[in-house]
Amino acid sequence: NAGVTQTPKFQVLKTGQSMTLQCAQDMNHNSMYWYRQDPGMGLRLIYYSASEGTTDKGEVPNGYNVSRLNKREFSLRLESAAPSQTSVYFCASSPLAGQGARGVETQYFGPGTRLLVL
Amino acid sequence: GEDVEQSPFLSVREGDSSVINCTYTDSSSTYLYWYKQEPGAGLQLLTYIFSNMDMKQDQRLTVLLNKKDKHLSLRIADTQTGDSAIYFCAETGGFKTIFGAGTRLFVKA
Secondary structure (H helix, E strand, C coil): CCCEECCCCCCEEEECCCCCEEEEEECCCCCEEEEEEEEEEEEEEEECCCCCCCCCCCCCCEEEEECCCCCEEEEEEEEECCHHCCEEEEEEECCCCCCCCCCCCCCCCCCCCCEECC | CCCCCEEEEEEEEEECCCEEEEEEEECCCCCEEEEEEECCCCCCEEEEEEECCEEEECCEEEEEEECCCCCEEEEEECCHHHHEEEEEEECCCCCEECCCCCCEEEEEC
């Protein structure tokens, strides 16, 4: 099992360019997440998908869009990149399903995408 | 809103015990977690504790939970250089998991 995979590993963009970060998991998990990690700020949730076909905003959704293409894949799109979006982006997945689902929510993280916006 | 706070840095000597502390605000937290992030990698779950427990031990790791003070700690016994990493505290009260900003552990040989 590969777990959670992310592509690309690194990306440099110019301000205004667009790009899509890809994420896939092979653990048959229901929930998937996109986070950004910035120095001193820990992980901040951008968007999440509690199940196939649903997506919801997290703490910092502005400037991003997401697509839950199927149960395996959850992509993050930057339509017009800004320097403030320079960060490390992590995708994660969890077996839990549905809003209000309770239980141990172990999240499994991908290796991250390092994005620099000039 | 809910918040999870941690000290940013901790430095210990190899062989000593490390204690990483965390405070949280959500009184409805049901599970609390410790994740480890090694350089250039994603987070990996180390251990978790259910909110009705006070302590959980797993080999060199001991988790202590003081629910009254909303304080969680992770003790690593016999700290090794391979334990150098960022440690994140996290809590789940409902569907959402909130992460702290992480504590970077430096282990001096």
